[in-house]
Amino acid sequence: MEIVEKIRRLKRERNAVILAHNYQLPEVQDIGDFVGDSLGLSMEAAKTDARVIVFCGVYFMAETAKILSPEKTVLIPDPKAGCPMADMITAGELKTLKAAHPRAAVLCYVNTTAEVKAECDLCCTSANAVRMVREALADRDEIIFVPDKHLGDFVTEITGKEMILWQGFCPTHVRILPDHILEQKRLHPDAAVVSHPECSRAVRHLSDQVLSTEGMCRFVKHSDVREVIVATELGILHRMKKENPGKVFYPASEHAICPNMKKINLEKILWALEDMAHEVAVPRDISIRARACIDRMLMYSG
Numbered sequence: 694m695e696i697v698e699k700i701r702r703l704k705r706e707r708n709a710v711i712l713a714h715n716y717q718l719p720e721v722q723d724i725g726d727f728v729g730d731s732l733g734l735s736m737e738a739a740k741t742d743a744r745v746i747v748f749c750g751v752y753f754m755a756e757t758a759k760i761l762s763p764e765k766t767v768l769i770p771d772p773k774a775g776c777p778m779a780d781m782i783t784a785g786e787l788k789t790l791k792a793a794h795p796r797a798a799v800l801c802y803v804n805t806t807a808e809v810k811a812e813c814d815l816c817c818t819s820a821n822a823v824r825m826v827r828e829a830l831a832d833r834d835e836i837i838f839v840p841d842k843h844l845g846d847f848v849t850e851i852t853g854k855e856m857i858l859w860q861g862f863c864p865t866h867v868r869i870l871p872d873h874i875l876e877q878k879r880l881h882p883d884a885a886v887v888s889h890p891e892c893s894r895a896v897r898h899l900s901d902q903v904l905s906t907e908g909m910c911r912f913v914k915h916s917d918v919r920e921v922i923v924a925t926e927l928g929i930l931h932r933m934k935k936e937n938p939g940k941v942f943y944p945a946s947e948h949a950i951c952p953n954m955k956k957i958n959l960e961k962i963l964w965a966l967e968d969m970a971h972e973v974a975v976p977r978d979i980s981i982r983a984r985a986c987i988d989r990m991l992m993y994s995g
Contacts, residue, residue: 696959703966709745715906716928716954721749730906732803735761749957751776755973756807760984767973770961774953781861782840784808797835807975811982816990819890820905823851829993847890865951866891869924873946874899877922888924926951
């Protein structure tokens with residue numbers, strides 16, 4: 694409790710807000726002012742009058758917060774908390790792909806670096822990717838989608854629109870196998886299966902619902918199901934149990950742990966606030982172009 698009190702005191706002194714992603718450690722989620730998905734957290738922070746944002750997530754998320762709140766100081770408690778999928782494509786590689794398909798619109802998942810977003814026409818989340826393709830890009834014959842091939846495949850399945858997919862993936866979600874789902878269904882035949890679109894097509898096809906993390910939380914809260922098999926990173930189970938004490942949740946796989954999401958702890962949050970350490974900076978030209986990519990998405994998200 695002593696470290697929690699120190700964090701709360703420093704938060705007040707620094708006029709800071711703490712953001713915690715759904716996949717963070719339970720104690721990190723519990724101290725967060727907001728808990729949610731990456732873009733939603735950045736948007737919430739932008740609405741506050743806080744001068745400092747402490748982003749408990751992975752690096753691209755903190756970059757997004759800085760892009761949306763350039764006047765605020767953004768800190769990440771562990772700068773080595775990266776996203777392997779975001780790192781699977783560079784701005785240079787995307788430029789080469791764009792040169793090979795000069796007529797293509799470029800849609801990027803929010804799980805990308807600021808430099809990659811700056812090279813894209815439009816951004817999306819796992820919750821609105823289908824809508825972006827159906828509405829914002831309805832008149833485009835060619836679409837490049839980066840970096841997640843599984844989310845891209847999910848969008849293609851729903852919309853029927855073929856896209857040029859970068860072959861990136863989330864190492865955590867691909868650890869969830871169809872056999873894991875089948876075994877959990879055998880053990881818990883009355884449970885609903887919810888999976889993230891970053892899962893493989895085979896896993897998605899065994900699911901009752903394919904949803905973003907926020908979509909999953911809404912579904913389990915408002916549906917009548919009492920038992921849920923959850924096919925995403927294990928960190929979300931803490932929030933689900935906290936918000937739904939009368940329901941039971943089973944991880945699809947105990948191996949679905951993102952080591953980068955677990956790098957941040959209470960001690961690192963305290964150190965970041967004490968020393969104002971690990972400030973996230975995005976070059977102004979990249980920030981402006983990346984912001985335009987995000988803003989185009991927000992036009993369709995109302």
